[in-house]
Every structure is written in structure tokens, then in C-alpha cells.
Amino acid sequence: MPSNRLRYAKDSPAATAWHILRDLSIQDFPIDPKQIAAELGIVLWERELPDTCDGCLMQVGNAWGILVNAKIRSEARRKFTIAHEIGHYLLERDSTRSCSLDEQLNAMIAEQEDDTENQKAQKQTYLLSEQRANQFAVELLMPSPIFLADSSSLSQVGLPAIATLATQYGTSLTSTGIHYTRLSDLVCAIVFSDAGIIRYFAYSDGFRENKNCYLQSGQPLHPDALASRFSNETRVSEVMDDVPLNYWCQPKNRRMNGSHPTVEKHRIFEHSRRIPSTNQVITFLHLPC
Numbered sequence: 001m002p003s004n005r006l007r008y009a010k011d012s013p014a015a016t017a018w019h020i021l022r023d024l025s026i027q028d029f030p031i032d033p034k035q036i037a038a039e040l041g042i043v044l045w046e047r048e049l050p051d052t053c054d055g056c057l058m059q060v061g062n063a064w065g066i067l068v069n070a071k072i073r074s075e076a077r078r079k080f081t082i083a084h085e086i087g088h089y090l091l092e093r094d095s096t097r098s099c100s101l102d103e104q105l106n107a108m109i110a111e112q113e114d115d116t117e118n119q120k121a122q123k124q125t126y127l128l129s130e131q132r133a134n135q136f137a138v139e140l141l142m143p144s145p146i147f148l149a150d151s152s153s154l155s156q157v158g159l160p161a162i163a164t165l166a167t168q169y170g171t172s173l174t175s176t177g178i179h180y181t182r183l184s185d186l187v188c189a190i191v192f193s194d195a196g197i198i199r200y201f202a203y204s205d206g207f208r209e210n211k212n213c214y215l216q217s218g219q220p221l222h223p224d225a226l227a228s229r230f231s232n233e234t235r236v237s238e239v240m241d242d243v244p245l246n247y248w249c250q251p252k253n254r255r256m257n258g259s260h261p262t263v264e265k266h267r268i269f270e271h272s273r274r275i276p277s278t279n280q281v282i283t284f285l286h287l288p289c
């Protein structure tokens with residue numbers, strides 16, 4: 001494991017998360033962000049909010065509170081939301097936004113056209129702040145040094161390891177899978193698709209540096225990729241095999257072409273599983289060295 005993977009600036013979201021765990025002497029997993037909020041004097045309460053808002057940080061006088069959307073059913077997502085809002089509190093509480101402002105900004109981000117320079121700058125600030133709060137939440141719930149040690153000690157790799165770690169850390173398959181993949185020293189990627197379309201993905205350093213590995217979100221799944229089987233066959237929940245690399249990836253210099261290249265000499269290991277709660281398909285891709 002290259003040591004620079006765990007090198008963060010002192011005021012980074014990761015370092016802030018590790019400091020708060022150390023300052024509060026929290027060592028037991030899964031981490032309970034409700035306990036951390038209580039120790040910081042932040043009040044938690046739930047109310048039904050619009051679907052676009054999982055939660056928000058609020059200030060009333062000198063008091064701080066986190067409002068969580070009561071419609072959230074997954075405990076892992078509720079925990080992530082609270083951890084994310086604690087991130088806003090610790091990283092930027094001098095410029096707290098309200099939920100209604102979050103919604104306005106979401107709407108603004110959806111409208112891609114006619115941006116003034118000022119709107120563009122506001123969007124950038126908003127996206128950066130969300131990214132930092134997410135990084136904080138990931139590192140609060142799954143601190144990288146401990147998470148890496150735990151994942152290295154497992155005999156399994158890929159989805160079985162991710163499922164084991166998700167149970168151990170009380171986190172969702174999605175956030176655990178993304179964290180696991182980004183920290184991995186394998187040439188690997190994790191892809192989330194639904195309705196036959198690649199929605200988002202994350203990859204390891206080795207995958208990013210490989211000239212044959214280019215993924216694109218918003219693209220339809222290759223019809224012969226194993227993940228495509230879930231669209232037609234509802235009883236199948238898990239599939240794995242070696243498949244031609246071009247079922248998933250395009251070489252980087254061909255990415256403007258838009259079509260799947262016909263070269264099939266490289267193969268990649270694909271392990272796809274349906275997530276019943278969200279109807280998404282999670283795919284772990286691993287290129288053997």
C-alpha cells in the first residue's frame with residue numbers, strides 16, 4: 001500500500017474527521033455519529049423533508065441542530081447523513097446554509113444553461129462544500145488507516161470483502177464499495193447501474209493510470225456484460241466471470257469514438273450483484289496484472 005494514499009493536509013476533511021475521533025477517544029466500530037453529535041452539543045431531530053434533502057445543519061441562536069429527513073429508511077444512509085452534516089459543522093459552520101437554500105442550489109445545478117459568472121461561482125462553492133462534507137463523513141465512519149488494515153487482513157477481495165466491511169462499519173454497500181475501491185492497490189473499479197445505464201463509478205489509482213481503462217457514466221451497459229442480465233432475468237441476483245475488457249472499458253484514446261471497440265484481446269473479471277433495496281446493480285471490475 002503506497003504511503004501517499006494516507007497523506008492528507010492538516011485541515012483536510014479526512015484529518016478533521018480523524019482528529020475528532022481521537023479527541024473524543026472513539027475507537028469502537030461501527031462509529032455512532034449520533035453519539036458524536038451529542039458530544040459536540042448538536043441536537044438531532046427528524047422531520048419529513050423533500051426527497052432532494054437528506055438532512056441539514058441549522059443554527060438557532062447559539063444552538064446547533066441537525067435535521068434529518070424522516071423518510072430515510074436505511075440506517076446506514078441516516079448515519080451517513082448525520083456524519084455529513086457534522087462535517088459541515090466542523091469544516092464551515094461560519095457559512096451555514098439552510099435546507100431551502102440547498103434546494104434552490106440543486107435546482108440551479110439542474111439548469112445548466114444561462115449561468116452568470118456569479119451563479120457559476122456559487123455552484124462551484126456549493127459542490128466543493130458538499131464534496132468536503134462527504135469526504136469527512138467517509139473518513140469519520142471508515143477512517144482510512146483502520147479501514148485499509150481491515151481490508152488487507154481479509155482473504156477475499158471485491159464484493160465479498162466490501163459486504164464484510166459494510167457490516168463491520170455499519171455503512172452502505174455503496175459508500176463502502178467506493179471507499180474500498182479508491183484505496184485499493186488492485187487495478188479495479190466499482191460501477192453502479194440501473195435500468196441498463198451506468199450511473200456512476202469509482203476506481204483505484206491503478207485503474208485510472210491504465211491506458212485501456214476508460215469508463216463513462218450515462219452510457220448504456222454493453223448488452224453482453226453480465227450486469228445486463230439483471231434487466232431480463234429477475235431471479236438472478238449475482239453473476240461473475242471473465243469478460244472481454246471492451247464490454248466495460250474503452251481505451252482512453254478511443255473515448256471520443258462513442259462506440260465499443262472490437263478489440264477483445266484483454267479480459268477483465270466482472271462480479272455483478274443486484275442491490276434489492278435500490279434495484280441498482282453493483283459491479284466490481286478487476287483487471288488481473
Ligand SMILES: [Zn+2]
Pocket residue numbers: 084088129130133
Ligand atoms: Zn451537504
